[in-house]
Amino acid sequence: MILFIKLFLAHLIGDFLLQPKKWVVHKEANKITSKFLYFHVVLHFVITMILLWNLDYWKLALLIAVSHYLIDLSKLYADHLFRLKSIPFFIDQILHVLVLYVCAYNENLTAHTISLFSQLDWALVTAIVFVTFPAAIIMGKLLEGMSDQIELDHKSLPNAGKYIGMIERLFVLAFIVLGRWEAIGLLITAKSVFRFNDLKERNSRKLTEYILIGTLLSFGMAIVTGIIYTQIK
Template identity: 75%
Template structure:
């Protein structure tokens, strides 16, 4: 585990702390011809070796550096294929972590993976998945008749309400698992404060009732899920 942690730390330092934004821009513009691409890879190799502090690991560091080069190169040339630039970023990071994991446990990769799989709390995973997008869809269906009667605010960010609801339900689920019910009250209060000005300015009773029902429904779903999980 310590080897993987050190490799991950080296990756975080090399990819985020020691990579200026101008390097990223230069790489995106020049791709394989960018000098900063090769400097970035060299930096990863050096940081990995420094953190491992054992010359016997030079082959491991070299494999990581070379794989990093090809993964980054693939990202640079595939960026234009995605409208949402966050997608290639997260794919890139996932591939890097997979390589680090494989290098750290290359001697017992299958055994370690099976061990980690056995540690997964599938009840918790199911609860987390449920309060995210499935709950958002369920709420959308339940509130569909009401939402058709509400004038849309075109100043709002696309799907902002859906993602706010998902985040708040995840927080509620976390607080219930930790046994901190009072934090749920603080969360409701904070949301009410942020919503107060919007509702005051709109002076729309239907919108106020819609938001109130949606909020109570969202918190209720998360609380019921949390109670079921903690008693499972």
């Protein structure tokens, strides 16, 4: 585990802490001919060796550096295929982490992977999945009749309410799993404070009631999910 942690730390330092914005821009513009692409790869090799502090790992560090070069280069040429630039970014990061995982556990990769899956808390995984998109869809159906009576705010970000709801339910579930029920009260208070000015400016009773019902439903579903999980785990 300590080997993977060190490799992951080296990746974080090389990809985020020590990669200036101008390097990223230059790589995107010049791709394979960008000198900063090669600086970036060499930097990863050096950081990995420093953190491992063992010359016996030079082949491992070289393998990681080469794979990093190939993944980054592929991303540079595939960027234009995606409308959202966040998609190739996350694919790139997932591939990097997978390489680190394979390198760290190459001697017993299959056994370690099987062990990881066998130790997963599937009840918790199910609870996490439920409070995200399934809960959002269920809430949309429950509030469907009311939402038709609410004037849309075109200044709002698309689907912002849905994602805010998912995040708050994940927080509520985490607090229940950790046994920190008081934190749920703080979360409700914080949300109320942020919503207060909007509701005051709109001066709409229907909107206030709609948001209140939606908030209670969202927190209620997360709380019930958390209680069920704690009872069956």
